[in-house]
Amino acid sequence: MDSSKRTSKQLKTILLCFSLLISGIVIYQYQDVYAYNFEGNESYYTEKCKSSNLTKSETETCQAFSEYLKGKNSDVQSSIDKTASLLASDQLSLQESLDRLDQITIEAENLQLEVNYLQASIEELEVEIAYKEGLIADRMYESQSYYNGNVYIDMIFGASSIEEFFSILSSITELTNYDEELILELNQDKKELEIKEAELLERKDELFQLEMQEQSLQNSLLETIDSYQDDLDGLNTLLSELTSDTSSIDQYVQNAKNRIAEEERQQQEDQNNANNNNNNGGTGNSGGDSTSDGSSSSGGDYGTGGSGIVAAALSKNGYPYVYGATGPNSFDCSGLTQWAHRQVGIYISRTVTTQLASGTSVSSSNLQPGDLVFYTTDGSGSASHVGIYIGGGQFIHAGTSSTGIYIANMNLSYWSSRYIGARRYY
Numbered sequence: 001m002d003s004s005k006r007t008s009k010q011l012k013t014i015l016l017c018f019s020l021l022i023s024g025i026v027i028y029q030y031q032d033v034y035a036y037n038f039e040g041n042e043s044y045y046t047e048k049c050k051s052s053n054l055t056k057s058e059t060e061t062c063q064a065f066s067e068y069l070k071g072k073n074s075d076v077q078s079s080i081d082k083t084a085s086l087l088a089s090d091q092l093s094l095q096e097s098l099d100r101l102d103q104i105t106i107e108a109e110n111l112q113l114e115v116n117y118l119q120a121s122i123e124e125l126e127v128e129i130a131y132k133e134g135l136i137a138d139r140m141y142e143s144q145s146y147y148n149g150n151v152y153i154d155m156i157f158g159a160s161s162i163e164e165f166f167s168i169l170s171s172i173t174e175l176t177n178y179d180e181e182l183i184l185e186l187n188q189d190k191k192e193l194e195i196k197e198a199e200l201l202e203r204k205d206e207l208f209q210l211e212m213q214e215q216s217l218q219n220s221l222l223e224t225i226d227s228y229q230d231d232l233d234g235l236n237t238l239l240s241e242l243t244s245d246t247s248s249i250d251q252y253v254q255n256a257k258n259r260i261a262e263e264e265r266q267q268q269e270d271q272n273n274a275n276n277n278n279n280n281g282g283t284g285n286s287g288g289d290s291t292s293d294g295s296s297s298s299g300g301d302y303g304t305g306g307s308g309i310v311a312a313a314l315s316k317n318g319y320p321y322v323y324g325a326t327g328p329n330s331f332d333c334s335g336l337t338q339w340a341h342r343q344v345g346i347y348i349s350r351t352v353t354t355q356l357a358s359g360t361s362v363s364s365s366n367l368q369p370g371d372l373v374f375y376t377t378d379g380s381g382s383a384s385h386v387g388i389y390i391g392g393g394q395f396i397h398a399g400t401s402s403t404g405i406y407i408a409n410m411n412l413s414y415w416s417s418r419y420i421g422a423r424r425y426y
Helices: 002-033 042-049 056-144 151-157 162-170 177-279 305-314 333-342 352-357
Strands: 360-362 372-375 385-391 394-398 405-409 419-424
Touching: 042 056, 042 177, 056 177, 305 333, 305 385, 305 394, 333 352, 333 385, 333 394, 352 372, 352 385, 352 419
Parallel strands: none
Antiparallel strands: 360 419, 372 385, 372 419, 385 394, 394 405
16 A cells, blocks of 8 residues: 555656646747847847848747737837827816816806996995095084084094094084984995905905916816827837838748748759659769750750850840749749759759859859859848859859840959859859
């Protein structure tokens, strides 16, 4: 029983370790996919990935960079949505504030009517008060005639306040009941005047505060809206650039994949042809059988070696250039060089890059007719064009759809400044 338990524990331990190992491998592989240091190096990778000569490794890197950019696109779009939402919210708040300010404007117009009414009432009261003060003065002069002097008049109108004025008048026993009523009305009118003046000031202060409060809110909202709008414009510009870069890089990556797949297919085809040739006992069929493209698989028509390659190539001088064509009626540059070699029983790879990678390196001073000469014509610095040296400083090549196949002078500055190297396959 104990032995069985130990065996079970050991088995569980082994399974756990195996699971951890598998998880570690998966995690490592997952991390390795995102091991590129793209953050902060976007410009470098954007330029690097917009190349027509990406290697297989570079293609994988650029595909990962494209996924990274798409992630950034998603982040930027989220920021745009959030900023747009905040902008819409503040614009709504601004509209609500503008509506409140319109209401305040209406209230101000109504208040102005009240102010005008109060002002008219105050003016009427002031006239009434002046009239009643005149009546009281006349009455005082009449009462004072008994005393042959102005003592009471001086006392009354020298008072420092309404209360003192009223107190003095009330103490004069000579005043009639009419005089007392007149004085009371005058006192009430003056108090009413003070109340209305205070009310007018209070209403004006209230209106001023409301206007200042709404104006301050509007200024703050406008500033925030401008900031959000600037952010939104910047984010939209960034999103547009990222989307454009991503689309462009995806196209370059796809083109590179197609080119690499074609190169690998052609290499496999060349290898199969070479194997078949070896199985037949030589580099060509002694009977001069024709290949599938109408060319001869032996050197019977053009000769052998370098001279045969030159003869085959010269036989196509003036033929049209067609991208991707390998003969016999049209060619691109590497299609012509491959076809000319096949005519003398030599199988070489299909593309400029792979043709430069094989064969025997030849210095420019040791060039012989039949050697391949390579140039960089697309500004990348890498080989992008190939021709066949025919001697005398000249080479034949498939140029463009405008020039077709023609003979060029290697010593011209255009070609000499773009020369990369040479390879020999015979």
